[in-house]
């Protein structure tokens with residue numbers, strides 16, 4: 187794919203977003219406010235009607251067959267233009283798993299709901315005692331006739347309270363290597379025996395949950411692949427997420443905001459010159475760090491597009507990306523000056539047309555800072571990513 191066609195694609199996207207993205211949703215994204223499920227569904231359905239929601243999927247399954255460069259351009263351009271992020275659990279995670287490993291019946295049953303966003307998915311991998319060491323998971327699925335009986339619990343399950351379905355790793359065997367006893371099961375969240383309990387994260391918001399499974403009966407037809415295939419499928423799923431891992435579009439948007447906030451501080455006669463100089467230097471430093479992250483991301487995408495294996499490069503993007511995000515969110519709080527301590531989680535749920543005053547802006551920035559801590563934990567902690575990098579490059 188030529189550079190010219192990517193430039194033209196980006197221009198088409200910008201036009202499309204200007205025409206189609208509802209203003210109240212764009213306003214909430216630009217203001218750093220929380221979105222409801224209905225906002226995400228609305229935007230995803232707008233994209234789907236245009237054929238752009240599942241652009242990375244193969245054409246035969248309802249996608250556009252976009253290559254990695256086009257996928258990256260889509261992610262950056264939508265973020266830069268205040269569109270909501272695409273929630274990955276359906277379209278980027280379970281969808282590709284089902285069209286790659288699923289039976290024809292599973293494809294017919296599940297892919298249309300993912301594409302239309304009418305069926306909302308969550309990801310049930312982590313458990314108490316099985317996060318970084320995922321192979322330690324203990325939730326069991328025992329075959330009983332045409333069903334599996336599932337018992338155990340999942341932890342940190344993001345959006346389980348919105349979800350209709352969960353793609354879940356379960357233990358179907360305790361013999362052999364731990365990884366070989368893991369299977370991939372699709373579970374209807376309305377099944378009797380499932381309890382979802384909220385966990386409020388450090389920012390005071392309800393993003394994630396505990397999910398308890400007590401004698402949950404799941405049709406055996408909901409097993410993807412064969413028993414014991416779960417580990418292989420989970421690894422495929424993580425590799426599939428590589429283009430989104432550095433999330434540079436959202437960071438470029440945040441940098442523009444920090445730049446505007448810094449300009450206001452620089453123009454404020456009550457701020458000491460020394461403080462202004464520190465802020466200016468920090469902004470330059472962050473700009474350079476983000477530029478290098480974008481360059482690393484482009485380099486990785488080019489290499490993957492040319493057939494290079496994932497290796498430890500995705501881990502480098504994850505570590506660097508989260509470090510840059512956290513440094514940016516620290517700067518955002520510093521720019522708040524006297525308002526730096528303000529954080530009212532309720533501010534994030536105000537109506538879309540609420541005026542953003544200084545205190546509300548401080549709440550948004552505090553939210554950015556606090557939730558930013560989670561980024562170096564989920565999707566594999568930064569310490570674990572560093573182990574992967576070390577194993578990949580050290581003799």
Ligand SMILES: Cc1cc2nc3c(=O)[nH]c(=O)nc-3n(C[C@H](O)[C@H](O)[C@H](O)COP(=O)(O)OP(=O)(O)OC[C@H]3O[C@@H](n4cnc5c(N)ncnc54)[C@H](O)[C@@H]3O)c2cc1C
Pocket residue numbers: 308309310311312313315316317318319341342343344345387393394560563564565566567568569570573
């Ligand atoms: C906000 C949020 C949302 C999440 N959403 C989901 C979700 O939707 N679905 C899902 O399945 N999971 C989800 N997770 C879980 C996430 O993937 C795990 O929290 C993560 O993998 C870490 O596992 P743990 O919490 O059990 O910590 P542990 O694995 O217990 O780690 C504790 C500490 O020890 C360090 N550590 C562990 N092992 C090593 C090692 N070998 N070398 C060096 N250091 C090590 C870790 O880096 C960490 O600092 C979410 C987590 C958060 C915080």
